[in-house]
Amino acid sequence: MEEHSNRSLVKESMAKIRLKVVEFPGKTKKVAQDDPRRIVHSVKVGIAITLVSLFYYFDPLYVGFGNSAMWALLTVVFVFEFSVGATLGKGLNRGLATFLAGTLGFGAHCLASLPGDKFQPILLGIFVFILATTVSFLRFFPRMKARYDYGLLIFILTFCMISVSGYRDEKVLEMAHKRVSTILIGGFTALFVCVFIFPVWAGDDLHNLAAKNLEKLATFLQGFGDEYFTKPSERESNKASLQGYKSILNSKKSEESLVNSARWEPRHGRFKYRHPWKQYLKIGSLTRQCAYRVEALNGCLYSDASPETCGKFRETCTELCSELGKAMKELASAIKTMSPPSSHRAHVARAKDAAGKLNSLLKIGLHKDIDTMEILAVATVASLLLDVLACTEKISASIHELASLAHFKDGKPDSDKSETSAAKF
Amino acid sequence: MEEHSNRSLVKESMAKIRLKVVEFPGKTKKVAQDDPRRIVHSVKVGIAITLVSLFYYFDPLYVGFGNSAMWALLTVVFVFEFSVGATLGKGLNRGLATFLAGTLGFGAHCLASLPGDKFQPILLGIFVFILATTVSFLRFFPRMKARYDYGLLIFILTFCMISVSGYRDEKVLEMAHKRVSTILIGGFTALFVCVFIFPVWAGDDLHNLAAKNLEKLATFLQGFGDEYFTKPSERESNKASLQGYKSILNSKKSEESLVNSARWEPRHGRFKYRHPWKQYLKIGSLTRQCAYRVEALNGCLYSDASPETCGKFRETCTELCSELGKAMKELASAIKTMSPPSSHRAHVARAKDAAGKLNSLLKIGLHKDIDTMEILAVATVASLLLDVLACTEKISASIHELASLAHFKDGKPDSDKSETSAAKF
Numbered sequence: 018m019e020e021h022s023n024r025s026l027v028k029e030s031m032a033k034i035r036l037k038v039v040e041f042p043g044k045t046k047k048v049a050q051d052d053p054r055r056i057v058h059s060v061k062v063g064i065a066i067t068l069v070s071l072f073y074y075f076d077p078l079y080v081g082f083g084n085s086a087m088w089a090l091l092t093v094v095f096v097f098e099f100s101v102g103a104t105l106g107k108g109l110n111r112g113l114a115t116f117l118a119g120t121l122g123f124g125a126h127c128l129a130s131l132p133g134d135k136f137q138p139i140l141l142g143i144f145v146f147i148l149a150t151t152v153s154f155l156r157f158f159p160r161m162k163a164r165y166d167y168g169l170l171i172f173i174l175t176f177c178m179i180s181v182s183g184y185r186d187e188k189v190l191e192m193a194h195k196r197v198s199t200i201l202i203g204g205f206t207a208l209f210v211c212v213f214i215f216p217v218w219a220g221d222d223l224h225n226l227a228a229k230n231l232e233k234l235a236t237f238l239q240g241f242g243d244e245y246f247t248k249p250s251e252r253e254s255n256k257a258s259l260q261g262y263k264s265i266l267n268s269k270k271s272e273e274s275l276v277n278s279a280r281w282e283p284r285h286g287r288f289k290y291r292h293p294w295k296q297y298l299k300i301g302s303l304t305r306q307c308a309y310r311v312e313a314l315n316g317c318l319y320s321d322a323s324p325e326t327c328g329k330f331r332e333t334c335t336e337l338c339s340e341l342g343k344a345m346k347e348l349a350s351a352i353k354t355m356s357p358p359s360s361h362r363a364h365v366a367r368a369k370d371a372a373g374k375l376n377s378l379l380k381i382g383l384h385k386d387i388d389t390m391e392i393l394a395v396a397t398v399a400s401l402l403l404d405v406l407a408c409t410e411k412i413s414a415s416i417h418e419l420a421s422l423a424h425f426k427d428g429k430p431d432s433d434k435s436e437t438s439a440a441k442f
Numbered sequence: 443m444e445e446h447s448n449r450s451l452v453k454e455s456m457a458k459i460r461l462k463v464v465e466f467p468g469k470t471k472k473v474a475q476d477d478p479r480r481i482v483h484s485v486k487v488g489i490a491i492t493l494v495s496l497f498y499y500f501d502p503l504y505v506g507f508g509n510s511a512m513w514a515l516l517t518v519v520f521v522f523e524f525s526v527g528a529t530l531g532k533g534l535n536r537g538l539a540t541f542l543a544g545t546l547g548f549g550a551h552c553l554a555s556l557p558g559d560k561f562q563p564i565l566l567g568i569f570v571f572i573l574a575t576t577v578s579f580l581r582f583f584p585r586m587k588a589r590y591d592y593g594l595l596i597f598i599l600t601f602c603m604i605s606v607s608g609y610r611d612e613k614v615l616e617m618a619h620k621r622v623s624t625i626l627i628g629g630f631t632a633l634f635v636c637v638f639i640f641p642v643w644a645g646d647d648l649h650n651l652a653a654k655n656l657e658k659l660a661t662f663l664q665g666f667g668d669e670y671f672t673k674p675s676e677r678e679s680n681k682a683s684l685q686g687y688k689s690i691l692n693s694k695k696s697e698e699s700l701v702n703s704a705r706w707e708p709r710h711g712r713f714k715y716r717h718p719w720k721q722y723l724k725i726g727s728l729t730r731q732c733a734y735r736v737e738a739l740n741g742c743l744y745s746d747a748s749p750e751t752c753g754k755f756r757e758t759c760t761e762l763c764s765e766l767g768k769a770m771k772e773l774a775s776a777i778k779t780m781s782p783p784s785s786h787r788a789h790v791a792r793a794k795d796a797a798g799k800l801n802s803l804l805k806i807g808l809h810k811d812i813d814t815m816e817i818l819a820v821a822t823v824a825s826l827l828l829d830v831l832a833c834t835e836k837i838s839a840s841i842h843e844l845a846s847l848a849h850f851k852d853g854k855p856d857s858d859k860s861e862t863s864a865a866k867f
Contacts (some may be wrong), residue, residue, distance in 0.1 A: 048582050055582045063575035066598070067567050071607045074563040087603055094599045138499040142492050150488035157480045174492070174519045178512055181495045255541075266734070270695040309691070316829050334597050362708040380819060395805060396818040397825035404741050 029079050034148045042050055046340045054099075060095050065210040069093045086235045091204030092164035095167075097211065101285075102197030104211040108204040109281065110168030115200055119193045119404065121148075122179030126189055127312040129180070141180055149173050163277050183220065219278035220288050223297050225227035226275065229267065231412070233261040237311055238294055238405070239342030242335030245318055264364070265308040272301045281329035287355055293422035300415045307408035313400050317394065330395050333375045337402055344409055357420040358413055365413070368406055446758030479524075482640045487522050490635040494518050494628055505785055509621040520592075526710075527644035527703030529636045533629040535593030540625055543597045544618045546573075547604030552607070566605055574598050588702050593742065633650045644703035645713050647743065648722050649698065649777065655729050656774035656837070658686040662736050663830070664767030667760030668824065670743055670823065684740070690733040697726045711779055717848040732833035739826050755820050758800045764826055765793035769834055773841055780846040783838055790838070793831055800824050 049056055054250035072086040073079055079086065098104045129140040152173050156160050161169065179193055240259045276294050285291040344364035359368055378397055419425075474481055497511040507514075521536055525531045554565040577598050580586050586594065604618055665684045701719050709715040769789035776783035804821055844850075 055579065059579035059582075062578040063571040066574040067571045068604055070567065070570055070602055073606045084607070087607065089815045090602055090606075091599060094602075099862075142495065142499075145495055146488040146492045150484045151493040153482065154473075154484035157477075157484075170519060171489075174516060177495055177515055180463065181498045181515075181603070182512065205778055241708075248592075266730075267692070269692040305691075309734045309737045310741070312731075313735045313826065313829070316735070317825075322792075337853065343611075344730040361467075374706040393821040393825065396821045400742075400818065400822035401738065415728060442509070 031230075032098070054215070054217055057383075058099055058217065061210050063441070064214070065093050065097055065207050066090065068210070069206050074413075079120070082195055082199055085192075085199045088196055088199040089203035090199050093207045096204055097207045100177075100217045100219035100222065100275075101211055101279050102280070102282040104155075104207055105283075106164070106278060106281035106381060107167050107196050107233045108208055112204055113198065113437065114168040114171040115175050115197060118175035118195060119179050121187060122176045123193060125176070125180040127397045130418050144180060145177050148176055149225075163273070166281075176351035189191075192379065212410045216285075218285055219275050220280060220282050220292065221286065223272070223275040223279050223294065224288075225273065225295055226268070227300050227304070228349045228352040230265045230308075230354070231345050233265060233340050234304065234307055234311060235342040237262045237315070237342075238338050238345060241314060241318070242331075242338035242343065248334065260317075262308050262315075265305055266312065269305065270299065277378070289423070294418060296415070297423055300412065300419065303408060303415055307405055309414065310401050310404045310408060314398065314405075318399050330375065330378060333371050333378055334395065334398065334402075337368055337371035337375060337399075340364045340371060341402065341405055341409060344368060344413075348409075348413055351416060351420070355423070357425050357426050358416050360411060361409075364408060372399070372403055372406060445836065479640070479642055483524055483642065486553055486639050489639070489815045490518050490522055490632050491515065493630050493635070497627075507620055507624055509754065510617075513621055513624040514628035514631070515744050517625050518632045521629055522632045525642045525644035525647065525700075525858075526636055526705050527705070527707040528699075529632060530625045530708075531589070531703060531706035534624065535590060536596050537629055539593040539596040542621060543600035544604050544784075548614060548618060550601070550605040561645060569605060570602050573601055587703075588698070589701050597623060605636060641710075643707060643710055643713075644720065645699050645707050645717065645848050648697070648700040648719065649713075650702050651693070651700065652725050652729070653721055653774045654775040655690045655693065655726070655733075656770050656777070658690060659729065659732055659736060660767040660770035660774065662687045663763050663768075663770060666743070667763035671756045671760065684743075687733050687736050691737065693726065694730065694832060697723065701825075709726070714848070716755075718844060719848055721840065721844045725837065725844065728840055732830055732837065735826050735829045735833060739823065739830075742823050743850075744828070755800065755803060758796050758803055759823065759827075760853045762793055762796035762800060762824075762831075765789045765796060766827065766830055766834060769793060769838075771839055773834075776841060778843070780845075780848070780850050782850050783841050786834075786838060790831070790834060794836075797824075797828055797831060 026198060071090045072082065082089075086159050092108075093113060096104060096107045098107060124143065129137045129144065132140065156166060156169050179189065181188075182192070188189045228405075237259050246257060277296055279292075279294045282288075284292075341364075344361040347361035347364060348358050351361070376399070377397060379392065495509065497514060517533075517536060521529060521532045523532060550566065550569045554562045554569065557565065581591060581594050600621075604614065607614075607617070662684050669684060689730045701723055704717075704719045706864050707713075711716075766789075769786040771785035772789060773783050776786070801824070804817065804824060
């Protein structure tokens with residue numbers, strides 16, 4: 018019995034492994050198609066690591082650094098990230114932390130050797146304990162976590178290494194010097210490859226994400242009216258296309274990490290130094306507010322009480338949705354073209370008209386013979402759409418704020434500056 | 443003019459720094475109070491690092507490993523995480539990746555040295571490039587990213603180090619052996635301190651989070667009815683206490699990382715080996731669905747059309763909310779006590795009664811003289827509450843599933859096993 022179940026367990030896992038092998042090419046294709054830059058990134062990592070490992074092959078290079086060359090390798094592997102901002106952030110974190118901790122570690126080493134050989138290990142142990150404990154606690158501060166987490170880790174590591182191995186190795190300064198220079202070489206190699214071979218800017222991604230999320234909401238709103246007033250039997254066609262907004266609901270963390278990366282980036286492309294990246298968090302948060310309402314609307318879509326017969330509401334309701342969708346699209350394109358939003362106003366005004374009309378239709382409907390359940394269903398949709406309208410106005414205000422903070426120019430992005438800025442880095 | 447603005451800039455940053463220094467003690471207190479285990483964790487990191495640095499102080503230990511002792515330090519710093527699961531996951535990742543990559547790297551080293559000295563660097567370079575590119579691409583696979591990201595990084599690092607430094611150092615095997623043993627020592631030190639000094643189990647946190655989130659929803663629902671039917675002038679009192687649910691909206695990422703950590707953990711406390719951790723993702727996702735509806739309800743709370751005068755709906759609506767809240771509380775306590783949920787059923791039934799009553803009240807109300815805008819507002823609230831009711835039933839079903847998967851016992855958790863399991867690890 019035992020053996021039988023064991024055999025079936027083996028069979029099961031064999032089948033699972035086989036399935037995974039069969040699925041692998043398809044998954045690989047999907048990962049690559051979702052974002053072709055991933056392939057480029059992988060090749061870039063390969064190039065950077067191969068470049069750094071040249072250290073070992075050429076005698077003149079190897080003689081200078083010896084075994085410390087491995088720190089260059091280590092730095093490239095840990096610092097190289099997908100976007101320029103993230104790589105810069107990690108590189109600066111690593112460089113700064115190594116420098117500070119190296120200095121402090123050397124100080125601790127000197128201080129601990131003052132009272133004599135007996136007390137040196139005890140003093141060193143106390144220093145290491147206090148520093149490791151304090152810095153570990155600092156890592157829990159939300160702001161530290163967001164921007165300096167990696168640096169704090171490297172700080173602990175370098176401090177301990179320099180101060181403690183000083184106990185064994187008399188050439189502390191030489192060791193520290195070698196480490197710092199190989200880490201600098203590794204960091205610059207990573208940065209060089211990251212910036213000059215098809216760079217991926219976190220700022221670009223963040224900017225495009227803000228526009229894309231608004232477009233997703235627009236797609237839903239433009240499709241919702243038709244979908245809602247279509248008979249359930251005739252649907253199913255564009256159901257999937259409406260669900261794009263779902264990714265917005267959980268976009269907070271990835272948005273925050275993009276903002277953190279973007280803030281490390283120098284001016285590039287259309288973005289100047291000190292571009293108001295934090296404003297994107299505000300726009301993102303309002304977009305999510307709107308997405309929550311849209312999620313509730315989506316719930317109405319597949320409820321049983323679908324008002325196919327409410328022909329009277331159909332036109333106004335569809336118009337309201339469609340105008341809201343158009344306004345959202347205009348806002349998205351304002352972000353894309355980096356111009357102050359203005360063309361959405363007409364759509365918002367028309368949406369307001371439609372909302373007013375819908376309200377009075379509902380009032381009239383209430384006193385007539387239409388099935389009350391259906392009225393109530395339409396009333397819910399109407400009320401949620403009013404919420405979406407309010408959200409749209411807030412989003413528009415926050416985009417206006419972005420436009421004024423970043424000095425968006427009317428009509429066209431200020432292209433005269435964008436051409437030189439890439440070379441400026 | 444320039445100088446003046448510079449001076450004011452300096453003044454500004456001085457003021458900013460001063461503000462940060464003044465705020466620091468308060469912030470520290472808050473970080474510690476939010477989760478006192480953070481202090482314990484920091485001390486644990488200090489202990490582990492101090493333990494590992496003992497290597498340098500005692501001659502018999504240092505003679506064996508020499509400078510490789512730093513790998514133990516490095517391992518502790520990078521592997522030590524807040525929860526046991528995360529530490530175990532990173533430790534296993536590191537250990538396994540080092541072992542595999544070490545073997546493969548040694549193989550590459552041998553293979554590359556076959557055709558002679560001239561071709562060795564070229565062959566090694568090709569190997570390193572191919573491996574680094576492939577593994578970097580693998581890191582984009584969502585499943586790999588979630589569970590093996592750190593391991594893949596270490597894999598690249600170790601492979602390159604072993605294969606390339608083999609070009610310089612003839613004692614590849616000895617080096618690899620030293621590295622593996624120091625990494626094992628570092629990993630075990632981290633794990634030992636993490637598990638035996640006030641361990642933090644990711645599984646516990648995940649389990650409690652699921653219960654706590656349901657409780658937050660319950661608090662909102664129980665407070666909502668009263669708040670909604672109170673005059674705006676008399677509110678403001680418990681407004682803040684209602685907003686606890688907001689943290690649920692963005693809980694997806696942290697839930698996923700807890701599940702990933704929990705899956706590495708051995709049986710502990712009330713949780714057996716192969717506890718269905720993934721089911722918590724399902725419960726969490728349904729809880730978020732419900733939170734989106736609650737967010738929409740919250741939007742109704744502060745809208746202008748507050749139906750203070752709709753005395754007729756007040757009682758039924760408040761009852762519906764309160765029963766929903768009670769049901770949610772019972773579900774939360776079922777998770778907490780690890781017993782199959784049952785006592786929530788009465789509340790769900792009563793909520794359904796109240797929903798039916800509310801519907802008929804609305805129907806009657808429609809044909810009377812009550813202000814239509816207010817009816818529509820109440821109708822929206824009612825419809826959202828019906829959505830919440832549907833969500834509650836789905837959540838209840840998913841908790842039932844959890845109860846059957848994890849063999850929850852009625853009445854009490856199976857305490858006879860929980861006592862021995864901690865020692866089992």
